[in-house]
């Protein structure tokens with residue numbers, strides 16, 4: 001039986017992955033949790049092939065124990081969206097490095113690190129990222145994920161570690177996080193509180209949750225993925241305006257006829273972020289938000305398609321429709 005350790009199994013993405021893996025008879029899943037972890041997304045899982053390992057993410061002994069006898073380690077736990085610089089460093093970077101070091105010590109056969117298109121930093125001009133483009137992360141989150149990617153590349157080269165880095169764009173689907181996920185935009189549009197910014201012509205890759213889980217499973221089962229970096233995304237690369245139209249259509253709302261010019265709002269965001277640095281507070285919106293939603297964050301999936309024959313099964317149109325159906329069902333029962 002294949003033993004898999006997952007961090008971040010209680011999160012939006014992790015809970016889908018855990019559900020999928022525990023349905024396989026040949027897999028035993030161990031979840032690394034903290035005392036405060038909320039298991040609500042996992043409550044319907046009845047499988048016996050699941051083990052809850054409570055530990056301290058900063059404790060060497062706990063990390064070492066959790067990796068004993070593990071074949072595959074899938075590292076998802078991270079702080080994302082809003083956080084302090086020190087927390088990104090202490091958790092996203094340092095904790096990841098500890099797990100990776102102990103994975104080598106415990107001779108884990110395969111490691112999967114879920115990274116993000118945020119490592120690329122976005123472009124002003126329309127552009128589709130490929131894996132050999134140079135990352136230039138702009139946010140603390142993107143920088144922390146890029147630092148771990150670099151560490152993994154070093155471990156692959158120095159120790160022949162069998163690791164794969166998967167870079168995902170914004171993930172959407174039912175059960176997403178209302179405070180920081182893509183669903184926040186859908187929620188604002190539904191409540192007529194979303195003000196589009198910029199010309200809406202920038203390209204933005206997205207990935208539906210089922211497509212992402214399918215990509216992680218494909219990587220986990222394929223030796224050819226070892227030592228590789230892959231972008232994953234839905235097949236379609238839409239402009240933010242096209243995505244906005246699909247969202248409005250599915251919600252049955254007309255959408256805003258007015259777009260806030262980027263040059264009017266960007267200086268406001270920059271001033272808030274400067275003040276946040278000086279006075280050490282966390283802004284109420286995700287860091288670099290206006291720059292991010294008006295930049296191009298698109299990626300090609302040709303490499304994973306060519307090497308692992310992976311392609312997304314669900315279209316963005318269908319994925320958004322399912323997500324909005326879920327959103328509406330919540331809204332109706334609130």
Ligand SMILES: NC(=O)c1ccc[n+]([C@@H]2O[C@H](COP(=O)([O-])OP(=O)(O)OC[C@H]3O[C@@H](n4cnc5c(N)ncnc54)[C@H](OP(=O)(O)O)[C@@H]3O)[C@@H](O)[C@H]2O)c1
Nearest residue numbers: 008009010011012013037038076077078115116168170171
């Ligand atoms: N969502 C996206 O659009 C997206 C896009 C690209 C890449 N990713 C990557 O996907 C991974 C999972 O994202 P997600 O959307 O599923 O996030 P999520 O729903 O916020 O889940 C985060 C997970 O990390 C754990 N975690 C967070 N902070 C922690 C801390 N300080 N100490 C210990 N555990 C902590 C949480 O555990 P608790 O239950 O204990 O809080 C939870 O299981 C991340 O690595 C992220 O970088 C996400």
